[in-house]
Amino acid sequence: MDKRLSANAPQPRSRITFPGYPTLAAAGLCLCLSSGCTPKEAGSPPVPFDGPPAFLVPDIGVPDAGPPPETAPDASDADPAPIELAPPDPAGIP
Amino acid sequence: MIARRPTENASPVELTLFVDHDCNLRCSYCYNGGKFSRLMPSEVMRRSVDLALANRPAQLDVSFFGGEPLLHPGFIEETLAYVEATVQTRPEPRPRLRYVMNTNGTLADDRVLALLSPPRDFTLYVSLDGPAAVHDSHRVDDKGQGSFAGIVANLGRMRQAGIAFRLVAVVRPDTAPRLGEVVRTLMDLQPAQVTLGPDFRAPWTEASIAGLRQGLRDAGAVWIEAFRNGRVLSLEPLRGKILTHLNEGIPCPERCTLAGRAFAVAPTGRLYPCAQMIGEDRDDELVIGTLDSGFDEKRLAELQQAKDRVEEICAPCALRDRCQSHCGCRHVALTGELGHINQALCEIEESFILAADEVARLLVAESCPAFIDTYYRKRYRPAAGSTLTRLRRPGDPEPA
Numbered sequence: 001m002d003k004r005l006s007a008n009a010p011q012p013r014s015r016i017t018f019p020g021y022p023t024l025a026a027a028g029l030c031l032c033l034s035s036g037c038t039p040k041e042a043g044s045p046p047v048p049f050d051g052p053p054a055f056l057v058p059d060i061g062v063p064d065a066g067p068p069p070e071t072a073p074d075a076s077d078a079d080p081a082p083i084e085l086a087p088p089d090p091a092g093i094p
Numbered sequence: 095m096i097a098r099r100p101t102e103n104a105s106p107v108e109l110t111l112f113v114d115h116d117c118n119l120r121c122s123y124c125y126n127g128g129k130f131s132r133l134m135p136s137e138v139m140r141r142s143v144d145l146a147l148a149n150r151p152a153q154l155d156v157s158f159f160g161g162e163p164l165l166h167p168g169f170i171e172e173t174l175a176y177v178e179a180t181v182q183t184r185p186e187p188r189p190r191l192r193y194v195m196n197t198n199g200t201l202a203d204d205r206v207l208a209l210l211s212p213p214r215d216f217t218l219y220v221s222l223d224g225p226a227a228v229h230d231s232h233r234v235d236d237k238g239q240g241s242f243a244g245i246v247a248n249l250g251r252m253r254q255a256g257i258a259f260r261l262v263a264v265v266r267p268d269t270a271p272r273l274g275e276v277v278r279t280l281m282d283l284q285p286a287q288v289t290l291g292p293d294f295r296a297p298w299t300e301a302s303i304a305g306l307r308q309g310l311r312d313a314g315a316v317w318i319e320a321f322r323n324g325r326v327l328s329l330e331p332l333r334g335k336i337l338t339h340l341n342e343g344i345p346c347p348e349r350c351t352l353a354g355r356a357f358a359v360a361p362t363g364r365l366y367p368c369a370q371m372i373g374e375d376r377d378d379e380l381v382i383g384t385l386d387s388g389f390d391e392k393r394l395a396e397l398q399q400a401k402d403r404v405e406e407i408c409a410p411c412a413l414r415d416r417c418q419s420h421c422g423c424r425h426v427a428l429t430g431e432l433g434h435i436n437q438a439l440c441e442i443e444e445s446f447i448l449a450a451d452e453v454a455r456l457l458v459a460e461s462c463p464a465f466i467d468t469y470y471r472k473r474y475r476p477a478a479g480s481t482l483t484r485l486r487r488p489g490d491p492e493p494a
Contacts, residue, residue: 002299006428008437010419012411013444020455024340027470 106153108194108356109146110369111139111173113163115361119198119241122232123264123293125427126161127374133166134361139173141385142359143180147189154181157194159358159369164201170209191215196262198233200241202248207255218259219289220249224276228269249283260287265309267302274312277329281320287328294427298438303445310449321457321464335416335450340469343415350421352398352432353382353389365389367397370423380426401425403433417443 116131117124146154156177158170174193181188192215199220210216222245223229230240252259261280265273273290280288290313292306310332317329338344358369363385366372371380382397383389401422408414418424419439425432428439457465 002301005298005300005303005438005441006436010407010435011437011440012408013413013440014410019339019451021339021451021458023342024470025342 106155106192106355107146107149107151107189108155108157109142110157110159110356110358111142111163112159112161112358112360112369112372112375113166113169114161115374116165117160117162117198118165118200118235119162119233120236120238121198121234123266123296125295125370125373129161130374132361132375133169134359136169136172138359138361138363138385139169140176141363143173143177145385146357147180147184150184151189152187153190153192155192155194157196157369159196162198162201163195164197164206167205167209170195174209174214192217195219196221198241199245199248199259200235202251207251207257210252210257211255212257216257218252218257219262220245220259220285221264222246222249222261222280222283223263223269224272225279228272228276231268232264232266246283253284258286260289261285262289262291265290265292265306266296267298267305270302270309271305273306273309274316276309277313277316281316281327285327287330289330290332292442294424294438294442298441300441303441306442307445307448310445311452314449314453318453318456321462324464326464326468331418331446332450332453335447336454336469338416338447339451339454344420350401350423352401352422353394357382357389359385367394368423371426380432397422397432400431400433404435407435411440413444413447416447419443 111134114131114133115126115129116133117126117129120129143156146156154177156173158173163170177191181191194217195210196219199222210218221233222242223233226240226242229242229245233241235241249259261283263276263280265276269276276290277288296302298306313329314332317327317332320327352367353365356368358366358372360366360372360375362375364375364381365383365385366380367382380397381390382394401420404419404425408417408419411417417439419435422432424439425435428435454465454469
């Protein structure tokens with residue numbers, strides 16, 4: 001019988017798998033500008049990517065040359081729209 | 095004295111007005127209970143807006159919910175006029191105004207189109223479950239007739255009027271295996287966004303989760319095809335799941351805090367943390383106050399404490415920071431109680447995460463320009479002559 005999962009307790013996952021693509025921080029592009037967070041890397045320049053994405057290799061450092069003026073974020077970059085992570089639960093509405 | 099929630103005045107405040115319990119559709123999975131006419135009185139609307147503005151938010155989002163809000167275009171007109179006039183009386187800096195509406199998309203005459211048209215900042219969510227055979231299996235009128243054809247015609251009128259819309263497809267065990275064709279159908283209608291919203295109340299089983307995973311693989315393939323063709327579409331919640339990895343978790347402001355920055359008002363004037371908790375507005379369990387008495391801080395604290403039980407349950411989970419288990423309305427949908435979840439949520443959330451990661455992994459591995467630009471670069475101004483703004487495609491010439 002295929003039992004309803006709603007009858008079962010939640011099952012926290014213990015395995016951790018690498019999703020196979022880099023985080024922004026790992027790619028040198030940490031852009032966490034959410035209110036209350038410190039934009040530590042907001043001024044970092046784009047990281048040069050040529051050929052296969054080197055950032056997929058673990059423990060590779062990223063260039064830290066500081067942002068040349070022409071690559072600094074513009075005003076709209078400095079205050080991006082909030083990331084919408086929780087779209088409305090739409091089941092049944094309206 | 096009205097207690098002053100939400101308290102974070104620097105943050106946007108979202109006020110949801112539950113316009114009416116009535117609806118012209120009878121969707122099989124609707125969680126809002128019986129359909130009956132109880133239109134929100136004007137006074138309730140005005141006092142709700144005043145309450146939302148009480149703490150001088152930097153931004154006010156007014157959301158219309160129901161029931162079907164477009165049964166009452168006059169109410170919508172009156173609300174827009176009141177909100178805009180009231181904000182004009184406020185000292186600078188005045189809050190930015192945004193509007194949100196969840197509608198079934200069956201009612202879009204010229205009067206409605208005029209309401210929703212630019213320059214008003216309206217985010218319009220239209221429910222459409224997929225192709226006619228999928229959609230009409232659940233979303234029917236009171237005579238059992240499907241609503242697909244009428245909605246698609248109205249979406250065409252909206253496009254002509256310059257009204258952007260987002261499409262929301264409810265995903266159930268019987269429709270989950272067809273998500274590939276669902277996403278393809280919805281994308282063809284040129285929405286600003288597609289959201290796949292699982293029905294957490296549905297009888298999910300291991301077999302139906304397997305169907306969901308297959309359906310999400312098919313949907314992911316459609317999304318990948320779009321990226322490869324240079325078309326960037328926001329497909330939620332896959333997009334959101336990718337962002338949770340890119341950002342190493344869900345940003346604090348995005349986590350559900352139960353009325354921390356949002357609240358919903360029923361036509362009776364009773365206050366709820368979320369519009370999805372109102373239902374028929376007969377149960378006191380999730381009520382956090384009234385317009386007459388203000389927010390009940392003690393009750394709100396109790397509900398918050400109840401909701402936070404899930405944080406302990408989920409603490410050991412490797413996917414905790416990518417999951418919506420913090421969301422109170424999901425608790426209620428899954429189990430009827432805040433702070434209680436079940437395995438269905440774990441399986442559904444993991445299914446979305448795996449599908450999202452598969453899309454991102456493939457597109458990063460092949461250096462898909464549209465994907466890389468969207469998720470890694472879009473906040474950067476390209477330097478003049480720079481070759482750094484995108485990954486090179488295989489076969490591209492060597493940079494100078």
